[in-house]
Amino acid sequence: MKLLLTLFIDTIKNTSITKRVRYVLLAVCIVISLIFLTVSYFYTGGSIRNQVVENYGELVTKQFEFIEYWIERRVEHIEKISEIPIIVEAAYQMRYVGKIPQNRRNELKKLIDEVMYDLGVYTRIICIGARGNIWASSDNRQGKISDDMFYEIQNSDDIRICKSEIQVNGTKELIAQPVSYPIIGKKDGTVEILGYCICYINMNFMDDSLSIMNLGKNGNAFIVDADGMVVCSSKNYEFNVNSGLFTDYYLSHLGNDRWEGYRLINPESGQLVGSVAQCLETGHAGQAIYTNHEGNNVIGIWKWLSYFRWIVLIEIDKGEAFSSIYRTVIIYALIAVIFIILSCIVALLFSRNINRSISSFTESFGKGALGDLSVRYPVAQRDPYQVTEQQEDAFIPYDKSRGFCFFEIGSISRRLGKELTCKYIVENKFNSCTQCKVYMHNMNNEMHALGAWFNLFMSKIQAIVSKTIEISRDLFTASDELSITTENFSLNTNTQATSAEEIMATVEELTAGFDSISNRVVEQNHSLAVMIHRVNELTRIIDTMSENVHQTQINTDNFTDKARYGARLLSEMNESMMKISGSSKHAMNIIQIIDNISEQINLLSLNATIEAARAGETGRGFAVVADEISKLADQTAVSLKDIDSLIKENNAEIKKGLGNVKDTVETIGIIIDGFTSINVMMKEISDVMRNQIAAKDTVVEEMNNVKDRSDSIEHATQEQKNAAHEIVKAVSQINQSTQDIAAQSEELAASSESIKKEAEVLNSSILYFKNSDK
Known part of the structure; x- marks a missing residue:
């Protein structure tokens, strides 16, 4: 290896710069490619695995934060609903009066409908009393809520997250999450719970959020509650039903009432999947590789939402997640081969580029010198x-x-x-x-550095030469224009002197006209002052009449409101008597039922007597009891007849009272119509008075405006008189200055001719340089 390195260095030393660059660049590229393949093979696989898990961890974290934020906003809104004064007042009336007035009931129904319509995230809203009876709901349901739900709610004085349930809306199923909050009021200074407000949150919104997560073809996303039940999921598992034998220890301790819904069960072991079991046991976030409820080997990542006791879980198919590792190693090998080939091409092109740079630099210097x-x-x-x-x-x-x-x-x-x-x-x-x-x-790069400084030098020289050429041309043009302007200026000064004398004569005529205008303005101001005094007297009369009309209208409105209040009280009395009449009818139906029961008891006692006689001595005591039951049944029948007659008399009196109330309401209605007619006429009179006052105010305002304008005209006229005298003085001074300017313009003409000759000399000297910009 050392010998090859020495040979390579000796070869480079004895070659030209271009070849030296080629060899070094090629050698470096080959070494980098080999190192790249080695590192990719040993370390990229592990890095990609960690990156995959980390990316999906960030995904579940963001989804967890969104779910937490979304559900907490719903909880805060439910708390605000339970504190609305209309709901608190209705709960108070149900607790201590036993019923809610119809007008309040209508307002309460309208409020609940508005909340359902505005937000659109609730499937149902109900209000219950302290014993679980429903006294208001969005779907007009009555009765009581389930005992299990009421047991959960009544043991809490704060937000309570109940067990989710499946609801059917037409043909569509949806998961609803009930959330309750107590309705709190005060009586005699003591705070107490008057009832509860329960809102069912539509969890299908969470299905949409989970479905848009990119988890691959076999990936899943779930929200699981503390009982292991799926609340919502990306593939709607919550609407399925588990089948088979479960051996999970945690599930075996659940009551029969908590076995509804779908749970993530390992099909081989019959137990909860590893992620759900571990999170329920520890209450912490985590990740693991395990077999999911479909029998697939998956990577599970989960978060624990402690406030609602929910698990946010995503599952990614392990094969899909790590398939990119094997493809990446193959692609890296191909890239390394391509990289070596490109390195050879780049080395060749780079050496040629050096030759072109030297040639270009030599050419640039030669052109600049010329x-x-x-x-x-x-x-x-x-x-x-x-x-x-x-x-x-x-x-x-x-x-x-x-x-x-x-x-x-x-x-x-x-x-x-x-x-x-x-x-x-x-x-x-x-x-x-x-x-x-x-x-x-x-x-x-030395060549680039020399080129940069050369370009800077040439740009500065070019700027100097361009500026010099521009100045010489401007100087030549300016001297020419200055000569012409001087001649015109001399002619204008003579014309200006003649115009000044004419202006002085015109200003003297204007001064005489200003004196006449000033006298007429004084007379007009006096007439306007007398007219304004008369209008003010008329204003006081109109204001007095307007106050009287306004007081009469107020009295009429008060009488009308009192009459309408009396009519409303009679209407409420009429409704109460109608309710009493309905209750009487209901009581008569109950009495009829009790009468039928009494007859059945008589028949049963007769049968019991017969059976006792058959039994002989052993049935004698039973016969005595049957005889007493028969007597009690007869007494019940007599009492029922008396009650029935009393109820009928009560109904007759109620009907008579209803007739009297109806006549009274009609009479009060006629009185209200009379007051309404009077009120309309008083309003028309009041409108006419307001129009008169508005017209009066307009007249007074316009008169004051006219007087102000007149004062302004008088003041302006005096100022114009003073200005005319000043104009005469100024024109005299202008005339003198004009004479001085005419003398100086002749001297300026001589100077401009001298500057023009010097500009021609400078322009001919600078033409040596060639400038493409000019």
Whole structure:
């Protein structure tokens, strides 16, 4: 190996620069390719395995954070719903009054419907009392909730996550997660639980979130509760049913009421899959390789959501996850071969590029020496680094098309008369550009460094020559124009003197007219003051009338509101009597049922007497009991008839009272209509008065505006008189200045002719240089 290395070095020493570059580049590429293959074979496999697990770990973490955020927002909203005053008031009435007024019930139903419609994440909302009876719901259900759910809820004074359940919405099944929060109120200063608000969260939203995760063809995502049941999944396993024999110790301790739903069971062992079992046992996040519920070998990664006691689990097929390792090793080998071939090609091209650079540099120097200032060595800033420059109070990316940054904005720019704005220099990270990687990268190539400085030199010479040519041409043109302008200026001064005399005569005539206008404005101001006084007297009369009309309207509104309140009370009384009538009918039906039961008891007692007689001496005691039961049944029938007659009399009195209430409501309605008509007329009168007041205010405002304008005219007229006198003085001074300017313009004409001759000499001298920009 040492001999080969020595031979290689000796060969390079005795060759040209171009061949030396080829050999060294080829050798380096071959060594790098061999090292690359070795490292890829031994280490890439393990790195890819770790990267796969890490990537999926980040995926489950992000999904876990989203689920936690989404469900916590729902819980916070449920807490706010239970604190809404309408719900708290309704719970208080159910607890201590036993019923909710119809208007409050309608408001409560409207509130629940709005919450269901606005959010769209609840399948059902119900409110229950302290004993589990339902007194409000989004689907108008009645009765009580299940005993198991009520047992969970009543033992908690905070948020309670109940067992999820399957609901059917038309033909579609969905998983609903009940979440309850107590409705808390105060009575006599004591805080107590009046009931509970239960919201069923539609977990199908989580199905959509789990389904969009890219877990491969055989990958799965689940949310599992503390009983091992699937709450939702990416492939809707939650709607399936387990079958077969289960031997899992954890599942064997569950009650019969907690066996609903689907669980992830290993088909070979009959136990919970490894990820679920381990998480339920430890309550911590983790990862493992195991056989899943479908019998596939998978990588499982899970998180434990302690607040809800849920497991967020993803499973990736092991074969799919690690298949890229074997493909990667093969691809790396092909890349290494291609890399060696490309290295040979690059080495050849690179050596040719060096020859072209030397030839191009020699050609550029020759053209520059012959006076061609547009020649440039072909070099540009191609470093991979991002450079930023200061612009006002911010830093922006530097546009590399402008040229090398160290010439344009770096420390070298100050010697070129440019502003230093490089971020690294401004913030004192570097003292000069020679310490920067950008400078080192571009100046490492000697040919490029020479080319860059050559281009800078040529650009400065070109700028100087271009500026000199431009100045000489501008100077020649300006001297020509100055000569013409001087002649025109002399003519204008004579014309200006004549115009000044005419202006003085015109201003004297204007002064006489201003005196006449001032006298007329004073007379107009006096007339306006008298008119404003009369309008103010009319204003006081209109304001008094408006106050009287407004007070009458207020009284009418009060009488109308009281009449309507009386009508509403009578309507509520009418509804209460109708409810009593309905209750009486219901009681009569119950009495009929009890009467039928009494007859059945008589028949049973008769049969018992017959059976006792057949039994002889042993059935005598049973016969006595049957006789007593028959007597009690007869007494019950007599009492039922008395109750029935009393209820019928009560119904007759209720019907009579309903008729009286109806007549009273109609009479009050006629009174309300009368008050309404009076109120409408008073509003019309009030509207007319407001229109009159508005018209009066407009007139007064316009009159005051006219007076203000008149005062302004008087003041302006006086100022114009004073200004006219000043104009006369100013025009006299202008006339004198014009005479002085005419004398100086003749001297300026002589100077411009001298400058024109000097510009012609400079322009002929600079024409030696060839400039492509001009």
